[in-house]
Amino acid sequence: MLVALLVFVALAAGYGVLYYMNHKTPVPEGCENLKAECEGCKVTSCEMHPVHDTSKGENEND
């Protein structure tokens, strides 16, 4: 049980570190606003779905 917990914690920590490092890595020039060519399907929880594109709403308010 202890080994299982250790393995899980080690992997979760590894993922956490890589996630943090990835987000700390600066995005190359010209790639700041990459958008998927996705018009959206029924899976609205998907990060790429247009409903999560807040920039559209901000532009409309402007």
Added chain:
Amino acid sequence: MAEMFSMFLAAVLINNIVLSKFLGMCPFLGVSKKLSSAIGMGAAVIFVIFGASIFTYGIYYLVLEPNGLDYMKLIVFILVIAAFVQFTEMVIKKYSPSLYKALGIYLPLITTNCAVLFVALDNITSKFTFTEMLVNSIAVPAGFMLVLVIFSTIRERLDTADVPNSFKGNPIALIVAAVMALAFSAFAGLV
């Protein structure tokens, strides 16, 4: 050698992950509107599946199995795949901006591609040797890329085709996918 070639051919054409197992349908339908996007996604999937399979295979046989932690393989594999995708994205972001521009948006999507988890689990449940695992981990995503590229070229042509309104978009894409699945079923018995 001949056995490995048969295995490769079977994974690409006969047991195609998209058309016979219906896995990875989200990118199959979502990233198949343009040939260039399809090639980018296919290449990214090949890289991630191959890398994640080697990692998961090693972790299973070096850590999980010797310690009797077989029951943890699902959660461990998910974590390894997610971590591998983060690592891949970070390296590409840092060392190859042009590749990041081409693949960047598709890389995070690969984490949720069930095909990656399927290959990792299949390598274990099928009790593959290391060499068989390598062949399987290249052949399955190669089959995914092949189908994605063929499908994208058909969809590009469909954009200019006279399709009835009610069939435009995903309905006609799914019909095409069904016809492709039927066509690929003709490969059964080849190996």
